[in-house]
Amino acid sequence: MTGISIKDKTVLVTGSNRGIGKSFVLQALAMGAKKVYATARNESTLAELVALNDSRLTTLSLDVSDQTQVDAAARDAKDVEILVNNSGVGGGGPIIGNADEAPKRLEMDVNYFGPMKMSTAFAPILKSNGGGAIINILSISSLCSFAFAPGYSASKAAGHSLTQAIRAELAKQGTLVCGVYPGPIDTDMAKNLPFEKASPDSVATHTYEAMSSAVEDIYPDPFAVEFVKQLRTDPKAVEKSNANAA
Ligand SMILES: NC(=O)c1ccc[n+]([C@@H]2O[C@H](COP(=O)([O-])OP(=O)(O)OC[C@H]3O[C@@H](n4cnc5c(N)ncnc54)[C@H](OP(=O)(O)O)[C@@H]3O)[C@@H](O)[C@H]2O)c1
Helix, strand or coil, X not given: CCCCCCCCCEEEECCCCCHHHHHHHHHHHHCCCCEEEEEECCHHHHHHHHCCCCCCEXXXXXXXXXXXXXXXXXXXXXXXXXXXXXXXXXXXXXXXXXXXXHHXXXXXXXXHHHHHHHHHHHHHHHHHCCCCEEEEECCHHHCCCCCCCXXXXXXXXXXXXXXXXHHHHHHHHCCEEEEECCCCECCHXXXXXXXXXXXXXXXXXXXXXXXXXXXXXXXXXXXXXXXXHXXXXXXXXXXXXXXXXX
């Protein structure tokens, strides 16, 4: 698979009103994208991006857990060459002694079924535009569960498996499928985590640069790089450490 530069490309980012998604929009514009679809559940929350007055920016309303909205986005954005599946939720709480399944089903709906719906809807569009790329924002918790976020980790592990599956299925149409495995990043989602955090802008620039070199597994920050190194050396020690993290 050949690398794809963000320059002069049309990209769609899910969950782009804040955090990492907003950085993927801003860095795409900074790195010379031709057109950027910034999407959010509530389009009015994209006001700061709209205020940039950049003619390359188009906004769309999109809840990735809603098939009707996903289909509408695919009808409205037939020129997309790069799809960034960024939307995510956490907060499902512990498993044992916690009978409430709803927040854990929501984590699966947004973090697993969301990218699945989006990838299915946009695969024919990417194909007709020359192959393109899908970037799935996963997590180091995709690779080993963190005890403080068990349902989230399970949904991100499912997202990792989905990424491998669609990479295999889309290889024949020339679509590059990248999985991004960040450590703690300085956004609303991680605000209560007691770790050193990388900036969301650095995740976006690192990812776009890695995509241009056709890197499939992207570890965008120092925490993630060290985590994966330890995981390869002693996976059981990482599991034990994750049991006590945060
Ligand atoms: N921050 C970290 O430490 C970290 C580490 C590893 C991976 N990640 C991943 O990075 C991605 C971005 O997270 P973040 O850190 O930027 O968190 P964030 O600030 O909480 O942003 C989450 C984004 O997802 C959107 N979203 C939630 N449910 C959605 C739905 N059903 N449809 C469409 N959009 C939805 C949110 O929109 P609303 O404003 O409408 O809620 C928001 O834009 C997530 O996939 C997350 O799992 C984050």
